[in-house]
Each structure stands twice: as structure tokens, then as C-alpha cells.
Amino acid sequence: MELLEKKILECGELRDGGILKVDSFLNHQIDIELMIEIGKEFAKLFADKKVNKILTIEASGIAIASITAQFFGNVPVVFAKKTESLNLSGDVYSTDIHSYTKNKDYTARIDKKYINENDRVLIIDDFLANGEAAMGLMRLVKMAGAEVSGVGICIEKAFQRGGNLIRENGTSLHSLAIVDVKEDGSISFLRK
């Protein structure tokens, strides 16, 4: 998606350890106009999937998922929780996920009431690096007996393995920008 690639080149900052900082438009400040274009793009890419629910994980995925849902006929969004909460009942699907960014494990949870075997679930997230979060969300959907209709990612890191793991697995994955790093340390993009 050219608009997103352009935004990454203009505003993204590549840091040590392959960290791409996009907090001016994606995960701290949110560029709503860009989110709308991202939502339209996901709706085109997954148009044939009969998506009836969107699943993401707190926190940065929520804005993307909520705006995107409008282009899928206002389907409900569920966001997996990373912390225990009084607002969650005990009856949850849960799975452990490793965060390389934060260098720790956390447990992702969804209340069993909100995903069931009739659901065709589109998983949406901001980043795909090692694939831990996306594969964790896929496990939650499968625990619920629901179908993973696809995985929609804003920014995939070509130099980490998540994208390949999910594609090899046969899942319909679309990443709107696939970032690679050239030898001189600058950003380039792949198309898959």
C-alpha cells in the first residue's frame, strides 16, 4: 500500500534491534485518515472471506481494527486482553505470547462469550515481526472453534520470521507494507 509505505519513509524511525518507531501515526498518535485508507484496503483484500468479526490485541491494534470494521459492515471487534481484569469473567480462552519488543511473556485472553464456532474471524494487528502475537490470536480463534478468515497486518518486518511462518501455514495473510532494511541501514519495501 503506497500511502502507508510513503508514511513510513516520511515519519518512521528505524532503531537498533530492528525496532521501527511509528508512534507519530500508528501506535501512540493515530493518523485517522490513514486508518480509514487502511481499513478500505483490508476490506478489498479480504472481500471474499465473509468476515463477521475482527479480533485484535490491545492496545495499538484497537484503532486499526475499529476503523477497519466499518468497511466490513460494522462487524463487532474483540480485543484480546493482556492483563487480568475485573471486567473479564473467569471463563476465557487464554494463550501465552512472547513479546520480543518488551522481552517478556504475557497471557492473552478473550472471554468465551465473544467468539464461537459460527465466527469467521479476521485478525488485525499493527506489526508482524516474529509472529508471536498473530499466532497467539490464531490459537485463540481455533480454541473457540471459529475460522481464521485471514490475518491483516499494517507493517510486516521482512527480516523477521513471522510472515513466512504464517504463509507456510496456509493462512491468508496480507501485510500492507513489508519493510526490509538495506545494507546502508535505510528502509526498503518488498511486495508479496
Add this chain to the structure above:
Amino acid sequence: MELLEKKILECGELRDGGILKVDSFLNHQIDIELMIEIGKEFAKLFADKKVNKILTIEASGIAIASITAQFFGNVPVVFAKKTESLNLSGDVYSTDIHSYTKNKDYTARIDKKYINENDRVLIIDDFLANGEAAMGLMRLVKMAGAEVSGVGICIEKAFQRGGNLIRENGTSLHSLAIVDVKEDGSISFLRK
């Protein structure tokens, strides 16, 4: 807002300690159609405020703020972070906030780049109870030298003090549903 009141009566669950569980449509699963109506309502209520930025706090506020921003001409949304993150630079405004729900303190942070003295900021959140989060966000806006144009809340708890504290302070506060609890333990609504 009648639609929200109706939804609370239909789907909300009042728990011990004044906890109102609305995770079927607001803070775990998100009813996007309802969020759109909420966004339109905030746009009407704060129409004269020349809002150019929306501030919320992770996680549940993000969906409401992002959808609402569309009805303010796609102004940017900033969400305050509750945890230290590699994605935040060190140059932040920060303030400590007490969470009665989770019974602990946390630090809310925003990168100094994303709010400045030219901003007229609408603060949006899902709940207003003791007012700790809303007043913390107001402090962050003031630290940045920006103007608090108003505070837009989905659900205010009439039996906790936050609403009165913020109104006494002269801030433009609109809560779309103000929940009270009758002697028999059932929910009623106030209009302010």
C-alpha cells in the same frame, strides 16, 4: 443518549463494588454501530469547541476516540500509555493515576511531540467514576500548554465523585449515560 442507556440496560451487568460490566459492547467486544452513534453525539455536543486533537488512554478509550475522531474532521488521536515502552522516547509528559478498579497506581505518559500549545484537546474515555483517569489526562494536556476543550465520557457513575469534581472545575463535561443505582440494586439514569 437513549441508545447507550438502552444498551446498558440490555447488556450491562452491575457487580459488587459498583463495577458495571459492559464488556459485550464497550471494553472487550466493541459494538461498532454504537461507537458510530457515540461519535456523532460527541461531535454535536462539542461542535463549538474547535477540537483539533483527541486524547484518550489505553486500552478501551482507543476505539471510542478513533471512531469519534472521524466526526471531528479526522483529527489525530493520541492515546496515553500506561506502561513503559521502547516505542516511547524519554521526552514525555507523565502523571500518576490511581485505578480503583485495579487497586493500584500507574503512570500515564504522552510523548511531548504529540500535544503542544496550539492544541484544543477533547479528552475521551469509556468510564468516569472517581475521575482519576480524566483528571490525569487533563493534567497532561495542561503540562503541554494546550487547552482542554472538553471531556467526553460514555458512562459516568453518578454515585462516584468524578463527574462533580470535573464540573465544579468549570470544564465542559458531557457524559452520554449517567448511571445511578436504585435502592433495589437496579440501574437508573440521571440527566445533567
